[in-house]
Amino acid sequence: MDFRYSDEELAALREVQQLVRENMPEGWLGIDPGPEEESREDVLPLAIKMWRKLGEKGFIGITLPREYGGQEASLWKESIILEELSYLGSPGIDTAIVEADLILKFGTEEQKGRLIPPILRGESKWAIGMSEPNAGSDTFNVQLSAVEQEDCYILNGQKIWSSGAHNAHREVVYARTAPDKHRGVSVFLVDLSTPGISIRRISQMTGIPAFCEVFFDNVRIPKEDLLGKKNGGLEILLYAFGAERMTGLFQIHNARRYLEHLIDYCKNTTGPNDQPLSKDPLIRQRLAEMAIEIEVGSNLGNEITWLATQGKPTVKASSQVKVHGAKVIQGMANVGQQILGLYGPLNEDSKWNKIGGRFRHSYLSSVAISLAGGTSEVSRNHVAGRFGLGLPRLDP
Ligand SMILES: Cc1cc2nc3c(=O)[nH]c(=O)nc-3n(C[C@H](O)[C@H](O)[C@H](O)COP(=O)(O)OP(=O)(O)OC[C@H]3O[C@@H](n4cnc5c(N)ncnc54)[C@H](O)[C@@H]3O)c2cc1C
DSSP states (O other): OOOOOOHHHHHHHHHHHHHHHHHSOTTOOOOOSSHHHHTSTTTHHHHHHHHHHHHHTTOSSTTSOGGGTOOOOOHHHHHHHHHHHHHHTOSOOOTHHHHHHHHHHHOOHHHHHHHHHHHHTTOOOEEEEOOBTTBSSSGGGOOOEEEEOSSEEEEEEEEOOOTTGGGOSEEEEEEESSSSTTTSEEEEEEETTSTTEEEEEEOOTTSOOOEEEEEEEEEEEEGGGEESSTTOHHHHHHHHHHHHHTHHHHHHHHHHHHHHHHHHHHHSOBOTTSOBGGGOHHHHHHHHHHHHHHHHHHHHHHHHHHHHHTTOOOHHHHHHHHHHHHHHHHHHHHHHHHHHGGGTTOOTTOTTOSGGGHHHHHHHHGGGGGTTTSOHHHHHHHHHSTTTTOOOOOOO
């Protein structure tokens, strides 16, 4: 495998770096990728600005066809851009890319023309409505009902854990249209301003209310917003799971930035014997161990992109990176707390905090990473199964 970037890829990388440098405030320490920190009041305006800028530059959905606003660029170029944005801690890394991709694969021509361009311009934000109170890992247990009428579907029920839905324009909603567990699910591209939809926010242990419960009370969804066929949600869900697993890779590159903050801190801070912390043998071991884990994860990312370019299955590698990404960001948060000592858990607004309180945030936020987008246990099941170790299927 050739790891070198082409001139075109290097140019895109530099452009992304410049974009973040120009648009983030002085001394920007970065945020975690995804909707959670973007829900912070001080970050949301930056996220909206950055998201639009990324859209203007054509960096959202870069692999998509030109007729919908994409650049028909390679998967390599897309992964280089997304990894760099995660590493730089940029807001505006939009999960709507996943939705644009879903619409491209399963949507009608009308849906593609209507819904993809605003996503790629950074104007239309989407949430994901898979989970319900009784449908998490067991996603096909969705109970939110969609009943077909002459001109529309009527939706009743609720979603939960829809990250950032309070700031989103639309949501991909997985709903029950027939009793068959797997062959009775349909997918709707729901406009969240439709009458009958209400949203209630839920706080995580970080204190950020980025999770949403989304309630549907006799909500009329036009038939042109059904994605794919009625009861055809199985294939769409399996495809969407693949994209969810890739969030593990964002965590690897997120951890790369945390590691660099910590290395910087250790070089510039003296410990008990007036020696810089960077000369402490135990600290060096810990930092080196994290660097190894990050490198392993990064190479897994390269493998996934390569497999995808070859049209080979990515289930095993993307499940591996999902598990590994969670371990790496949690490990990084732990190492940070150990090195920072009592300064580690201090709030961002404490005058005594170190590295802007980033390790306090990371320590709290990283707990959920082994659940988000499919849990580590479920991902290990994928590695163990048909596409990985070939162990026999576990019947429910
Ligand atoms: C930060 C974050 C963001 C999220 N954003 C969204 C979002 O935007 N949209 C959305 O729809 N959902 C979202 N979710 C929900 C997420 O998809 C679910 O949390 C996840 O699918 C697990 O479901 P659950 O929480 O109901 O846990 P459960 O499925 O109830 O699992 C509970 C425990 O049992 C284990 N378990 C379950 N089944 C198995 C099995 N077969 N083998 C081994 N162990 C098993 C799990 O690993 C877990 O430890 C988000 C979650 C988090 C943490």
